[in-house]
Amino acid sequence: MTENTIARASTVVDATPDEVWRALTDPAIVKEYFFGTTVTTDWQVGSPITYSGEWEGTSYEDKGEVLEVDEPRRLVTSFFSPMSGKADAPENYQRVTYLVEETDGGTRVSVEQDNNADDEAAAHSSGNWQMILDGLAGVVSRA
Template identity: 30%
Template sequence: MEKSMIIEKTVDFKVNKKQVWDLLTNPEKTKLYMFGCEVLSDWTIGSEIIWKGKTEDGQEIIHVKGEITEIKNGEKVSFTMLDPNIGIKDIPENYVNLTYELNESESGTVLKLTQDFAGTENAEKRYNESATGWDMVIDVMKKLAD
């Protein structure tokens, strides 16, 4: 059986949707949990989204770039993404799709994260790296929010 190339994570936060949305979209907050990267976008459909950070030697670099494909402010955002530094072609077929969806729960907010690598170059390697990365990132996100 072929391995699914979709990462799905559900994360429970003890804070409201507005606070989780801020955690996901505020560059000052993303820098704290996303390996030093600030997420930058104007959060409208068709606009660019980038994660900008620094290399080990202090050079500023775009670690991930993409485009917003769907947004419902404060509730859901979907975008494409590609690391331009991993040596794969910068073509639409190689962009991964990522969706953050927020729903209220009895204890606060549930974040559903879906990242789809199907059909992309080096899909399995990228999937495995992201699955490991998300486990680390989510732990830090929960500490920051809760």
């Protein structure tokens, strides 16, 4: 895997790290900015996580596992989508890392998603993550 197959996005949010963390982990808030997705987990390391909803008229249920929790700084999950067309096998899971860092003017929230198929897939995922983070910034800044 090359560096180019890692999707990356970040934004600075006018909120505290604790407020950003809540936006990342509260299912009601997540649903507001994450394409209407319902996230289900208890956020404990080793616990399953599911993302369900409807995309372009098709129901989906993506899944993974909570891998690391360092509230309010770092959250790492695995992720697999059956819509990818790939087999549900460990090599087809992606690792999604959320970093929350206090900075001048607010809090920087960044996402990295590895194991994208190629540069084009990574660029597409980066664009999606940027939309999600921009949505998160809008929701948290209104609070």
